[in-house]
Structure formats: structure tokens, C-alpha cells
Ligand SMILES: *[C@@H]1O[C@H](CO)[C@@H](O)[C@H](O)[C@H]1NC(C)=O
Ligand SMILES: *[C@@H]1O[C@H](CO)[C@@H](O)[C@H](O)[C@H]1NC(C)=O
């Protein structure tokens with residue numbers, strides 16, 4: 001029964017209206033007299049990313065089947081002159097021809113540059129044209145769609161890769177999907193994290209399932225930069241549990257809004273020692289002992305600096321001044337790692353003000 005369903009699915013999608021372009025018909029389709037715009041996918045039959053894209057591309061064709069937008073593709077191996085005319089260097093390349101008569105005019109062609117998801121493609125087309133197709137408002141997905149053809153390449157990027165393996169007939173997968181989407185948003189600015197999906201109904205996947213012994217859907221695996229492979233085994237698959245799992249595996253402190261938690265930067269072991277010396281903060285011997293202990297703890301440089309401020313009697317001006325200064329810096333435009341660093345420092349500074357003063 002399942003095979004039959006997949007077969008029907010393939011049959012239906014192969015009926016979608018992707019226009020096949022050749023050297024002969026290219027100009028008449030792309031520079032058509034009606035001025036209709038055309039999205040063209042330049043591809044090669046041997047290219048793995050093209051195979052991954054194929055089912056998505058057919059969905060795009062279906063999406064625009066009732067509109068003036070033409071969805072087309074051209075095989076660059078059998079139509080080299082066209083592909084060299086447009087200086088195609090990699091596959092797949094997608095260009096939107098805006099539908100004026102002169103397809104050679106660079107003004108009439110826009111290159112697609114973002115990641116190749118259905119939502120991104122629709123956003124790209126709609127934002128370049130004034131098409132009015134009733135679509136559900138949705139921001140582009142941050143989930144990286146993966147197949148067995150590009151899995152190893154994506155995994156080898158020195159990032160922590162978290163992948164959910166799904167199938168379109170699986171109800172638990174459907175239920176998980178919004179949370180997985182939110183998870184990808186939470187970590188969208190963490191350049192070391194990839195949140196991906198292998199949607200096994202529409203992409204090649206068999207070797208992956210056997211390699212990782214995947215027998216049910218959804219299965220969630222984490223592939224860490226250090227080579228560890230982790231399986232997500234929690235009963236709950238809600239956003240908060242997923243975020244905590246990624247945080248603890250990847251040493252991050254995201255909250256479910258993508259902000260940083262108030263625990264980031266703190267080292268509980270040192271906080272405990274600080275609590276113990278609270279009553280003796282004028283005892284320099286004790287403070288020096290503390291510095292010696294703290295030095296042995298990994299990542300404790302900032303703590304050490306602040307304890308030295310206490311020893312030098314500067315902390316009562318330094319700590320509030322530093323909190324003010326960092327809060328001012330936060331008003332600037334900063335990238336994620338700068339933001340994180342400042343928030344971590346602020347958390348430590350606040351811990352000191354609560355314990356020491
Ligand atoms: C394209 O060319 C045809 C024939 O020359 C002309 O009738 C039509 O208006 C042109 N369309 C656009 C969008 O310029
Ligand atoms: C990621 O960065 C962009 C640009 O600064 C920002 O608009 C977006 O809200 C950030 N996302 C998260 C989850 O913080």
C-alpha cells in the first residue's frame with residue numbers, strides 16, 4: 001500500500017508543467033510575445049543537487065500552474081550554447097527572466113541566490129514580480145533540505161548538523177514539523193549549527209537509512225563536529241526540549257526565541273565559591289586562594305579578571321561602569337557572536353553584583 005502511494009505521488013508530480021527548454025525553443029518561450037516571466041533551471045543530469053531540487057521544482061510548477069509565470073528547465077549537457085550564453089558555472093542555477101522581449105538584456109534577468117527550498121523560490125519569484133497568487137503568508141524556511149546525494153558534503157562543513165528523517169505519510173512527522181521549523185529559526189544566526197531534514201518520500205535516501213540504521217520516522221540525529229553521532233531519545237519533541245538538546249550538545253545557550261539565556265557565561269562551580277567568600281571579601285589571602293582555584297577551571301578568564309578587581313578594591317566602580325558600557329554597546333548593530341559575548345559578560349557581572357555588594 002505504501003509503495004502504491006509513493007508511486008501515485010511520483011506519477012502526479014511528473015504531470016506538473018515544467019516546460020522543457022532546448023536550444024531551439026529557448027527564445028520563443030523565454031522572450032514570449034505576451035511578456036510572461038519565466039523561471040529557468042539550468043541543470044545537468046549527473047548533478048546531485050539537481051536531483052534533490054527536482055521534486056521541489058515540480059511543486060513550484062504546480063504552485064504557478066494557474067498564473068502567467070512559466071516554470072522551465074534546460075539540460076545543459078544537450079544544450080551547451082544556451083548555457084554558455086548565460087555563463088552558467090554550476091548546477092543547478094536558476095534565473096528569473098522577467099518577460100520582456102530581450103532575454104539578453106541583463107536588466108531583465110534576476111539570479112536566484114538563496115538556499116533552494118520551496119518557500120525561498122516562491123518568495124524570490126513573488127518579490128520580483130507582481131504576481132497575486134493567494135499564498136499563505138510564510139517566511140522562508142530555515143531548514144536545510146538534504147538527500148543522500150549531498151549529505152556527506154553538508155556533514156563535512158565543520159558544523160554541528162542536526163537532522164530529522166521524515167516521510168510525508170508519517171503523522172508524527174507532520175506534528176513535529178512546526179517545532180522543527182522554529183528550531184531552525186532559533187539557531188538561524190549560529191554559524192556553527194545546521195538544522196536539516198531528509199524528507200525520505202521525495203529524495204534519494206536509502207543509503208542514509210541503512211548507514212544510520214533508521215527504522216522509523218521521525219528519527220532525529222545530531223552529527224557533531226567532533227564526529228559524535230547522537231540520537232534524540234526524549235519522549236517530548238516540543239521546541240523547548242529540542243532547543244535544550246541542541247544547546248547542551250553544541251555548548252550554546254539559546255532560549256526558545258533565539259535570544260540568550262540568563263545562564264550563559266556563568267560557571268556554577270565558581271559561583272558557588274564566590275558565595276562562600278561573600279562574608280570575607282576584604283580578606284585578600286582568601287581572594288588569592290580563590291584566584292588560584294578559579295584559574296584551574298576552563299573558560300574562567302573573565303571571572304579571574306573580576307576577582308582581581310575586588311583584590312585591587314576597584315570593583316565598586318568597575319562593575320557598574322562595565323554594565324553601563326556593555327549595555328550601550330548592545331545598541332549597536334552586532335553579529336550573533338558579538339551579542340552572545342556581551343550577554344555572557346553581563347550575566348557574570350550581574351552575578352558578581354548580586355553576590356559581592
Ligand atoms: C514583444 O514583441 C512583440 C512583437 O514584436 C510585441 O507585440 C510585444 O508588445 C512585445 N512585448 C513586450 C513586453 O515588449
Ligand atoms: C538573526 O539575525 C537577523 C539579522 O540581524 C535578525 O533579524 C533575526 O531576528 C535574528 N534571529 C534570531 C533568532 O535572533
Ligand SMILES: *[C@@H]1O[C@H](CO)[C@@H](O)[C@H](O)[C@H]1NC(C)=O
Pocket residue numbers: 191335336337338
Ligand atoms: C562578528 O564580527 C566580528 C567583528 O567585526 C568579527 O571578528 C567576527 O568574525 C564576526 N563573527 C561572525 C560569526 O560573523
